[in-house]
Amino acid sequence: MATGPSVDEGVRTMLLLMPRLVGRAKRLPVPESLRSFSLAPRHLSLLAYLLFDGPLGVNELAARLEVAPTTVSLMVGDLSRSGILERNEDEADRRRTIVSIADRYRADVEGWLAGGAGAWRKALDPLTPEQRQIVIDTLLTYEREVERAAPKSDG
Template sequence: MGPDVDEGVRTMLLLMPRLVGRAKKIPVPASLSSFSLAPRHLSLLSYLLFDGPLHVNELAARLEVAPTTVSLMVGDLARSGILDRAEDENDRRRTIVSIAGRYRADVEGWLASGARAWRKVLAPLTPEQRGLFIETLQAYEREVERAGPEHDT
């Protein structure tokens, strides 16, 4: 039998800062270290790595931010050479974004240790258990966002 709710809360409150701290210690590849990449950039790069080239609006929807926000991020990363932008041949008003070839291996390496760890811990779970775990983390994220610091109890 698992912990009661209060023990679960205690465990998670102690665990989450350690997880975040460890994630922050993953070294940025030397080739990317001068670009001042933030966590939001890592999420954008993760989508492009796992899902391939995407339109700005697709990235915005996945990142749950406004397309203008993604356009600004893409612009910064494209000027730095990390991302490539190309016109969509089917709709020239749309821009397709991808990781620049010279940085792809470095981005893959940066994400590899986290991906290996998630595969190792998620693989033994049933699809239902994985779904519940992921849904729980997503619900936690939504609740923290909804409540904000002004609503802490």
């Protein structure tokens, strides 16, 4: 016998839960040192990749963020002019630029992401690897389907 909610009950629960999750995530306090930079959620994703995965090239960041390299170049340009990011030449390929979080801001970025990371760790830790994959796959499917259902803009 199956336990847990029906699909419709699950949909209802998730539709009520998602706005609260997003609202709480948006209320994570931006560190004082970063408040004046008007950082958007897309910046947080870029900073998270650099924090968790280390220095990356623009094309690697674009692939992970699923945006065009020109979009990442613009974001990196803004954040490097602000001093949050550093751009360095790749010693192995001088045509390639490697992007990293400036040491001055690394601890603040870590602190900013720690609240969300800690919450996810507490939520995912009791699950088996297979169950974690189901959660991740479910959220990715939701993201994809919401994007697919969104009206396309003409611009």
